[in-house]
Amino acid sequence: MSRIPAVAPQDAGLLVRIAYRLARRRVGEVPEPFAVAANHRKLFFAGTMHELAVERAVHVMPKALLQLAVYRTAWTVGCSWCVDFGVMLQRLDGLDVERLRHIADFEASDAYSDEERDAIRYADAMTATPMTVTDEEVATLVDRYGHEGVVELTYQIGLENQRARFNHALGITDQGFGSGDTCLVPWDVSEPATARA
Template identity: 70%
Template sequence: MPRIPALNPKDAGPIIKIGYRMARKQVGEVPEPFAVLAHHRKLFVASARHELALQKAMHAMPQGLFELAVYRTAWTVGCSWCVDFGAMLQRLEGLDVDRLKAIAEFETSPQFSDAEREVIRYADAMTQTPMTVTDEQVAALVQTYGHEGVLELTYQISHENQRARMNHALGITDQGFSSGDQCRVPWSVDPVSESATTAP
C-alpha cells in the first residue's frame, strides 16, 4: 500500500472521475500514481496535461532509445512501478523486453547496441548525485541526434527522475502492467465498514 492511499472514485469530483476513465481506457487500469495524485486536483490536472503534451512533443529522438534511458533511470532510482510501466511501454512498441533482465550488465551484454549503451550511460550520469555528465558526452550525443534529440533525451531522463523519486518516496509499487495483468488500484478502506471498495 502506498504511504498516501489512492483516492477512491466515490470520493472524487467529476474531473478526477473522467481522468480515471480515460486512464483505464488507455492503459487497461487506473495507474496508482495517478490515483494518489488525485488528492490534489490541480496537480492531478497539471500532471495529466504535461504527460499528454510531452508525448506529442517527442519527434527527434528514436522512441526505443529514450524509453530505454527512462527505464534505466527508473531501475537506478528503484521505482518498481516505473520499471513495470516502462517495460509495458517497450512491449507495446514491439521492442525486446527480455533483454531488460540484463540491464545491470548493459556494458558487456550483447543484447545492447553501442547506441543504447551511450544513452544508458547518459541516463546514469544524469541520475547520479551529484551528476557526472561531461561536455564530451553531450557533444557526442548532439553529433548523432542533434540539439532537439539531446534536449528530448535530457528532458525525458530528468522527468523520469521526478516521477520515479516521487513514486518511490510515496511507496507506490509495481501494478502488473508489464505482464499485461494489471492490478486494480486498492482503493482506500472505508473506516466505517472496513471493506475495500472498487472502481466503477
C-alpha cells in the first residue's frame, strides 16, 4: 500500500475518471502512480500530458534500447513498480524479457550487445549520486546516435529517475503488470480486472 492513498474513481472528478478509463483501456488497469498523483489534480494532468508528449516526441533511438536504459534506471533506483511496468512494456513489444534476469551482470552476460552495454553504463552514470557521466561516454553515444539520439536517451533516463524516485518515495510497489497476472489498484481488490473491462 502506498504512503499516500490512490484516489478512487468515486472520489475523483469527471476528468480524472475519464483519464482512469483511458488508462485502463490502454494498459489493462489504472496504474497506481497515476491514481496517487490524482491527489494533486493539476500535477496529475501536467504529468499525464508530459508523458503523452514525450511518447510522441521520441523517434530517433531504437525503442528497445531506450526501454532497456529506462529499465536499468528503475532497477538501480529500486522502484519495483517501474521494473514491473518496464517488463510489461518490453514483453508487449516482443522483446526478450528473460534477459532482464541478467541485468546485474550485463557486462559479462551474452544477453547484451555492445550498444546495449553502452546505454546501460550511461544510465548508471546518470543515476549515480553524484553523476559520473564522462565526455567519452557521451562522445561514444553521439558517434552512434547523433545529438538528437543522445538527447532522447538522456531525457528518457532523467525522466525515469523522476518517475522511479517519486514512486519509491511514496511506497508505490509492483502492481502485477510484468507478470501478466491480474493487477489491481488498492481501491479495487475484490473484482478481477477482466470483469471491469
